[in-house]
Amino acid sequence: MPRLRLVLGQSNPVVGDLVGNAEQVLAAARAAHAAGADLLAMGEMALTGYPIEDLASRPSFLAASARAVEALAARLAIEGLGELVVVVGHPDGPLAPRELGTSNAPTAIAQNVASVLHRGAVVARYAKHHLPNYSVFDEYRVFIPGDELLVLRLQGVDVAIIVCEDLWRDGGPVGRVLEADAGVLVVVNASPFERDKDEVRLPLVTRRAVETDTIVAYVNIVGGQDDLVFDGDSVVVDGHGTILARAPQFVEHLLVVDVDAAAATDTSLPPAVARVAIATAASPKPELPRDVALPPDDREQIWNALVLGVRDYVEKNGFRSVILGLSGGIDSAACAAIAVDALGADRVHGVSMPSRWSSDHSRSDADDLADRLGLHYSVEPIADLVAPVETQLALDGVAAENLQARIRAIILMGLSNMHGHLVLTTGNKTELAVGYSTIYGDSVGGFAPIKDVPKTLVWELARWRNEYAVARGETPPIPENSIAKPPSAELRPGQVDQDTLPPYELLDAVLEAYVTRHLGKDDIVGLGYDHDLVHRITGLVDRAEWKRRQGAIGPKISGMAFGRDRRLPITYRPTE
C-alpha cells in the first residue's frame, strides 16, 4: 500500500483578511514541507475566514479572493513549496446569479470551493454540494451548490475532496466517493463548537470511514468569529474506524500523519467526477510520533470555547482591554474569570458600582474576586448619580430599579469611551430568555461571554473552574460566596431573583424544552410541568424578543443559541 504523509492545517483565519490568512496557509505549507508531507489540507474558507455571509455576494470580494488564491499558489512555488499539494477553501465567483430576486438584493453568485494548488497553479477545484441553511448557517442564501466530485490521483492513491456538510448527508458525494473507490477522503470544514458536538462529529467521521472503507482526513478551522467558536478537533480515521491522529481543540495545530492507503485501481468513475493526476515523487520519510489528542471534560471544553470566543473577539477587532461591572454575583465573577483567562489580568478592568441597596457582601465579594484575579479594579458608587434623575423625573417602582442599572451602564460606557475598553456584558442565557435584565442597563456591551450559558450551567462552570485551579495548586478565581449565595439584582432592598422568577433548575428545564427543543406549551405541560408556570415562562420568552434583538453577540455553545440560530418575530400574538 502506498504511504502518504498528510498534514491537516488547523488555522485561525480572520474574516476578510486575505493577506493574513494566506500567510497562515504559507506558514503551514512551510512546516508541512519541512515535515516531508505530500498533501496539506486547510479548512473550509481558510483563505477568507468563515462565515463570510453576504460578502459572498459582493463581486469585488470574490475578485479579491480569486487574486489571493492565485497569488498564494504562485508564492508557494516561489518559496520552493510547489511540489506540496495544498488544498484550501475560499469562495469562487462571480457566476451567473442562481436566481433573480424580486428586488435589487444580491442573490447567490458564488460557490463554496476547495482549490488544489500545485506547482504554482490551481490544478483542480471542488465546489460544495450540500449547503447548510439551518441553525446559524445561511449558505443557500449566498452559495450555488456544486455537483461534481473531485478525485486527485496522488502517488498512485485516489484522494477525493469534499466540503463539510457534504459528509453529513447520506446519498450525497459520500456515496459517490464509495463508487469512485478512493483511498483517502479529505473533508474540508468550518464546523463550529457546540456542547457535545464531538460526540456527534467523531462518530460521523468514523461511520463514513468504515462505510466507504476509506481513510477520512477531517480538517476544521479554529477560532472565534462573532458568535461562533470553531474548535478544530481535526481528525484522521481509517477504514477500520481507528483514529490515526487527532488535533487538540481551540488551538492552532498542524496535524501530521502517515496513512497507508489503498492504491487506485482503474475503476470507471461515476458521471460528473473530475479526476486529476498529480505527479509527485514519493520520498522516504522519518517515522512520526503519534499525535492523538483527547478532548477534555465537557465543562472544560465549554470554558475553553468561551475563553477563545472572548479572546478572538477582542484581538480580531483590535481592542487592547475590556471592562465589566463586578456586582459580587456569580455572572460577573464568571465573566471576569473568563476574560482574565482569555487576555491576562492586565487587560481586564472591573468596576464595582454599589448603590444604596447594595449589600455589604456584594462589595466584599467583588473586592475578593478582584484580588483573586489580580485585574484592574475601581469602585464607582452610583447613589449621587441616580438621585438627581430619580428626583427630576419622579421615578419609582421598576422605573427606579432600571434607572440604577442604566446609570451603571453610563459609567461603563463613559470609561469605555475614555479609555478604549471593550465593554463585556455579563447576562446569562436564562436572563436573556425571560428578559430578566434592564435594556440599556446591565445589557450594554459589545460582547456577552455567557450569553449562551444557562444560569445553572454558570454555577457548574464556576465550580469546575475553581476545582481546576485547586488541582493545579492555584488560587480558585471565583469567590465561594459568589457561587453559594442566592442570586439578586439588588435593585431594591432585600431583593432576590426568586422573588420574580421560578427556581433556576425548574426555569432552565422549561427553557430547554421551549427554546432548545422548540416544543409547544401543551407539549411542555405534557412533560409534567405546571400549566400556569409553562404559560408564564413561555410568555416571558416571547415578550423578551425585542430585547434580545438589541443584545450583544456572544459565543454559541449550545445547539440553540439566541441570535441567528433562532429566528422568531418580535410582533407575535401566540394563540397555540
Add this chain to the structure above:
Amino acid sequence: MPRLRLVLGQSNPVVGDLVGNAEQVLAAARAAHAAGADLLAMGEMALTGYPIEDLASRPSFLAASARAVEALAARLAIEGLGELVVVVGHPDGPLAPRELGTSNAPTAIAQNVASVLHRGAVVARYAKHHLPNYSVFDEYRVFIPGDELLVLRLQGVDVAIIVCEDLWRDGGPVGRVLEADAGVLVVVNASPFERDKDEVRLPLVTRRAVETDTIVAYVNIVGGQDDLVFDGDSVVVDGHGTILARAPQFVEHLLVVDVDAAAATDTSLPPAVARVAIATAASPKPELPRDVALPPDDREQIWNALVLGVRDYVEKNGFRSVILGLSGGIDSAACAAIAVDALGADRVHGVSMPSRWSSDHSRSDADDLADRLGLHYSVEPIADLVAPVETQLALDGVAAENLQARIRAIILMGLSNMHGHLVLTTGNKTELAVGYSTIYGDSVGGFAPIKDVPKTLVWELARWRNEYAVARGETPPIPENSIAKPPSAELRPGQVDQDTLPPYELLDAVLEAYVTRHLGKDDIVGLGYDHDLVHRITGLVDRAEWKRRQGAIGPKISGMAFGRDRRLPITYRPTE
C-alpha cells in the same frame, strides 16, 4: 366566455394570531358572498401572518395552523358560505425534515401552501415551488418546496393557483400554467413594500398575463410586521395586459371584479398537475363598479409605508402610546409627524431635553413642532443630570458628548417605564450607516421609524409632507426651520454634522453605492468619487456593524435595508 366574480381579500394578519386572522378571512368571505362572488382569494399565509420565521419549524405551531384551517372550512359552511370557494395561505406540516442538521437545530418540516376551502372541507392544496432565500427572506430555511401544479375547474373555467415567488421565475410553474391552458391564474402573495417596487411588480404581473394569455389575479396582504410593511396593491390583469381592478396600497380592501375567462378545453395536463373539479352553480350578478386605484406619488407611498409600519408595530404589540425626544432637528420632527399620522396626537409624547450646548432654536423649533402637531409635550433639561456623572468620572471629549445622549436615553426610558410608552428612536439610515450616533444614547427605543430613510430623503419627505398639508388647507406639521437649518447633534458648542461627516448629498451617494449596490471600494472610486473619501466612508460603515446589530428595528422601504436584508460580520478585516 364564462364570467367569474372574483374577490381578492387584502387583509392585515398578525403573526401567530390564528383566531384573529381566521376572523379576517371569515369577514371577507361574508362580504364576498354578499357580493355574489364565486371565489375569494386571500394572501400568502393570511391565516398565520407572514413571515412566521422559525415558527414554521415548531410542530405545535403547525398543528395549530392545521386545526385553524379545518375549523375555518367548517365555520364557512356553518355560516352558509360553503359554496364560496376560498383560497387561503398557511404553513402545512409537519412533514419529514428536508435534511438532518449537524446539531439539533430544527430544519424545514413544512410547506408554504394555499388551501382551497369548499363546502366545509379543504378540497385541494398547492405548495409553493420557489422559496425566496435572499434579501429579507429565509424561506428555504423553513420550507420544503412543492412540485405539483394545481388547477381548479370552476364553472367551466380552469383556475390555476400559485404562490408569490412562483410568479417571478421563468420556467417555473408559470410555464406549466401556460401548458395547462388555464383561464385564470390566482397568485397568493406576501410581498413587502419597497420604494419603486410597484414599478417592478405590476409590469411582472402584466407580462405574465400576456405571456400566458391568462387573467392574473394577484392578491397581497397589507400591514406592518416588524421591519416589513406589506402594501397590498392587489391587482387583476387580463391577457391583453389591461388592468381590470387594483386595490389601494396600505389599507385593507376587498377587490371585487368580474372576469370573462376562457372556458376550459380538455387538453391533457402536464405531469404533476392536480385538477380538482368544483361544482358550483353560476348565479346572475349585478353590474360592478370599476375599482382601480392609482398609486400615489413616490414620496407619499414611502410616507404611508412608514406610518403603517409605526401604527402596526404599536397596535399589534399592544402599546397605547409612544414617546420620543424632540431636538428641534429634522429627524425627530419627521418621526413625530409620522407618529401623529399613525396614532393621532393624543398618543404621542414628545420631550425636549436641552443641554448647556443646546441652541435657542433647538428649543424653539421643538416647541413649534409640538404646537403644530398638538402632541403631549414636556421639557426635561439635562444639565443637572449630566454634571454629576461628568465630574465623578472625569469625562471629556467624545465620552462627555456621548454622556449627554445617554442621559437623554435614561430620561426617555424612565418615562417609558413609568407610563408604558413605546420609545421611538429617530436615527436615519445615513447615521446608522456610518455609526454617527451614540449607542445606548439617541439609539435607544423599540422602533425606528426612519431607520431605512437616508438623510437626504428625510428632507424630501418632510418637504412633501408640508406641501401635502398646504394642499389640503392644513397646517404644515414640520417647522420650516427644522428643514432649513444645518443639522447638528449639539453635543458641543457650535457643532454641526458637517464638522465630522462629508456633505449629506455626497455621503448618501457613496452609501448608495456601497450599501445598496454592494460595490467594492475600487468600483466606487471608479464612479468618480475621491479615493480617500470612499475609504473613509466605507471604513465607517464596516466599523459600525456592531452598533447596527444592537439597533431597533424599523420599516424597510429600500431594496437594501440594514437588518436581515444585509448580513455581514462584525469581526471583519477588509483587505480588498
